[in-house]
Amino acid sequence: MDRIPILKMGPFLLVTIQVDMHDRLAMMLQEDLTGRIAAGGATGVLIDISSLEMVDSFIGRMLGEIAGMSRILGAETVVVGMQPSVAITLVELGLSLKGVRTALNVERGMELLRASVDESEATYGGPGSQR
Amino acid sequence: MAAQAHNAERLPIRAQEDVVLIRQTVRDFAKQLGMSLVDQTKIVTAASEIARNTLIYGGGGWVRIEVLESNPRRGVRLIFEDQGPGIPDIERALQDGFTTGNGLGLGLGGARRLSNEFEIVSRPGEGTRITLIRWKL
Numbered sequence: 001m002d003r004i005p006i007l008k009m010g011p012f013l014l015v016t017i018q019v020d021m022h023d024r025l026a027m028m029l030q031e032d033l034t035g036r037i038a039a040g041g042a043t044g045v046l047i048d049i050s051s052l053e054m055v056d057s058f059i060g061r062m063l064g065e066i067a068g069m070s071r072i073l074g075a076e077t078v079v080v081g082m083q084p085s086v087a088i089t090l091v092e093l094g095l096s097l098k099g100v101r102t103a104l105n106v107e108r109g110m111e112l113l114r115a116s117v118d119e120s121e122a123t124y125g126g127p128g129s130q131r
Numbered sequence: 132m133a134a135q136a137h138n139a140e141r142l143p144i145r146a147q148e149d150v151v152l153i154r155q156t157v158r159d160f161a162k163q164l165g166m167s168l169v170d171q172t173k174i175v176t177a178a179s180e181i182a183r184n185t186l187i188y189g190g191g192g193w194v195r196i197e198v199l200e201s202n203p204r205r206g207v208r209l210i211f212e213d214q215g216p217g218i219p220d221i222e223r224a225l226q227d228g229f230t231t232g233n234g235l236g237l238g239l240g241g242a243r244r245l246s247n248e249f250e251i252v253s254r255p256g257e258g259t260r261i262t263l264i265r266w267k268l
Binding site (some may be wrong): 021022060083084085092093 | 245
């Protein structure tokens with residue numbers, strides 16, 4: 001596979017990582033995602049890693065960078081579905097994924113994203129405000 | 132009784148795709164040994180970190196993956212070798228956050244934490260050999 005597909009669903013971008021990524025593929029995903037956010041004005045990104053059997057420091061760093069870059073571009077990122085064995089290993093590796101919001105599954109991740117969109121509309125005046 | 136190694140497999144580390152193949156091969160070894168999912172994930176993650184280091188800092192090299200028997204224990208042993216510039220200060224390289232590249236500096240220290248036994252032999256200008264063992268608990 002040359003690229004990880006990115007799906008658009010309303011204001012959100014959805015990514016399901018289903019392959020064991022080499023580093024260049026992970027970097028391409030990061031570039032593709034930030035490009036799509038900038039071009040399409042997405043307000044949320046959901047990354048499903050339930051198929052990933054391993055997250056090492058490189059993939060962990062990529063997830064953190066995607067979250068950071070998306071935030072600057074106005075989108076929240078939620079990483080969902082991390083396997084317990086992956087979480088245990090990540091912590092022992094020394095990576096806490098600080099700054100990355102996580103949720104147990106896709107459903108909860110979507111709830112988080114919807115809630116953060118509502119919140120920012122209430123704060124800054126989105127379509128539902130009086131401005 | 133001395134430890135005996137068998138079922139060895141030797142794989143090259145020349146490109147990023149090789150790192151993925153190494154992860155998968157180490158996973159197969161750990162699975163065949165009947166390791167728990169957490170233990171499998173730990174040794175695979177350690178392998179990924181060291182394989183990447185071998186590629187980036189060592190200029191590529193080889194890994195030998197084998198089953199190790201030291202009665203009554205069994206485990207997976209990984210031996211990474213490169214002919215790169217070597218690691219001048221191993222203690223410093225093992226510290227979290229230390230990197231000469233643009234990574235997070237968690238690779239060596241993290242891989243050591245994820246292994247039961249961990250050894251680095253490095254000579255400046257000659258290369259580096261890193262040995263990891265994870266025993267089946």
